[in-house]
Amino acid sequence: MAIQTLDKEVVIIGSGPAGLTAAIYSARANLKPLLIDAPVDAHKQTAPGGQLMITTDVENYPGFSEGIQGPDLMVEFRKQAERFGTDFLEEWITEVDLSERPFILRTENYIINAQTLIIATGASAKWLGIPGEAKVPDGFGGHGVSACATCDGPLPAFRNKTLVVVGGELTLENADLTWSEAAKFYEAPFQMKSNGGTLVIDDFGRQRVAPQDLLNRWIVPLERRVDYLALHTGKKIEVPFEQLVVFSTNLDEKDLADQAFLRRMGYRARVEPPTARAYTEIFKRQAYNRGIQCDEPALNHVLNKYRIEHRQMKGCEPRDLLDRITDICLFDGHSLALSPEVIDVAWRNYFGASHSFAPVATQETMIERTLADPLEL
Numbered sequence: 001m002a003i004q005t006l007d008k009e010v011v012i013i014g015s016g017p018a019g020l021t022a023a024i025y026s027a028r029a030n031l032k033p034l035l036i037d038a039p040v041d042a043h044k045q046t047a048p049g050g051q052l053m054i055t056t057d058v059e060n061y062p063g064f065s066e067g068i069q070g071p072d073l074m075v076e077f078r079k080q081a082e083r084f085g086t087d088f089l090e091e092w093i094t095e096v097d098l099s100e101r102p103f104i105l106r107t108e109n110y111i112i113n114a115q116t117l118i119i120a121t122g123a124s125a126k127w128l129g130i131p132g133e134a135k136v137p138d139g140f141g142g143h144g145v146s147a148c149a150t151c152d153g154p155l156p157a158f159r160n161k162t163l164v165v166v167g168g169e170l171t172l173e174n175a176d177l178t179w180s181e182a183a184k185f186y187e188a189p190f191q192m193k194s195n196g197g198t199l200v201i202d203d204f205g206r207q208r209v210a211p212q213d214l215l216n217r218w219i220v221p222l223e224r225r226v227d228y229l230a231l232h233t234g235k236k237i238e239v240p241f242e243q244l245v246v247f248s249t250n251l252d253e254k255d256l257a258d259q260a261f262l263r264r265m266g267y268r269a270r271v272e273p274p275t276a277r278a279y280t281e282i283f284k285r286q287a288y289n290r291g292i293q294c295d296e297p298a299l300n301h302v303l304n305k306y307r308i309e310h311r312q313m314k315g316c317e318p319r320d321l322l323d324r325i326t327d328i329c330l331f332d333g334h335s336l337a338l339s340p341e342v343i344d345v346a347w348r349n350y351f352g353a354s355h356s357f358a359p360v361a362t363q364e365t366m367i368e369r370t371l372a373d374p375l376e377l
């Protein structure tokens, strides 16, 4: 199609509520507006009518005492703008030149000269791109998952329900009451939310709050068995702090807390890495669970690799290595078996490139010399 040129008194970009409102006013003033909006594009999430086209209940628009569906509302807006003589064009405005009048707007098929330009291009939500955001039945879009908390928060589906805001990481503020002006209630700290259950703080030391700060926050409640939470008015309330606290960390305790805190912790137990004997037992059981036969030469091969690399054994490693061994056998179409070759591939794959993907001569030499009693490593 050849590029067409249009000359217009008033051009409005965007047919959402703002654009259509501008169209109603300028059309009623006899300015014969041209309203331009991008065509439907599922990927870019555009539709003539704007964001309310992807909305269900709209409850806050005056004049609809029972609420109205978003697309129905936009149909009414559009009819009203049409009634006074608005022209519509479905095109993406790709370029505007506002340096002089008339302003020049370009689309794929048109050049539009506009004496007056009203830009009402609105916004679009930044979705996370995860499957649950899709509309029902594929996801929970419109049924709990929304991109507009202030629009959807007061809907019946959410009324009188606890509002849980996801995202972010553990901060010291989460250990206290947080007041939401919008929701008009306090969100309990995580230790209270887990009341009667279990609170697991994973990745201790990798949260935004430093471990020392979190432990310092709890030192007094741990001792007194009560905590004090601050209301937004400044008033403090006393709440029970009856917890059984178990810290399990591989961080050095000296870097975590001082002696005063450690005394309040009660019992402390250090769990050492497994001995070769314990490691062997774990490996055998993991292999048995997977239906993999675990003979002495295969075990010697694994244990010898630890010795060659002076590598500390860890209790999780038999499971992880056997997971890889299983995947490799399935991928190659072999029956599940612990051959030295498969163990070597799984080992390199698990422990990574830092230990060189290419077999090193000295390693091979040492692998040959398997220990007489690998359990005595």
Ligand SMILES: Cc1cc2nc3c(=O)[nH]c(=O)nc-3n(C[C@H](O)[C@H](O)[C@H](O)COP(=O)(O)OP(=O)(O)OC[C@H]3O[C@@H](n4cnc5c(N)ncnc54)[C@H](O)[C@@H]3O)c2cc1C
Pocket: 013, 014, 015, 016, 017, 018, 019, 020, 036, 037, 038, 046, 047, 048, 049, 050, 051, 052, 054, 055, 056, 057, 058, 059, 060, 091, 092, 093, 094, 120, 121, 122, 123, 124, 125, 146, 147, 148, 151, 152
């Ligand atoms: C899921 C959802 C639920 C909502 N629920 C409510 C509610 O219940 N109550 C409430 O008050 N608000 C609600 N909102 C917010 C409300 O939809 C927006 O505030 C309102 O749509 C903004 O209107 P607007 O005209 O400024 O822009 P939009 O509605 O965003 O319209 C802008 C239009 O401009 C077009 N456009 C943009 N760039 C170009 C271009 N270059 N060329 C051509 N066209 C272009 C777009 O395609 C779009 O159609 C909700 C929003 C969403 C997403």
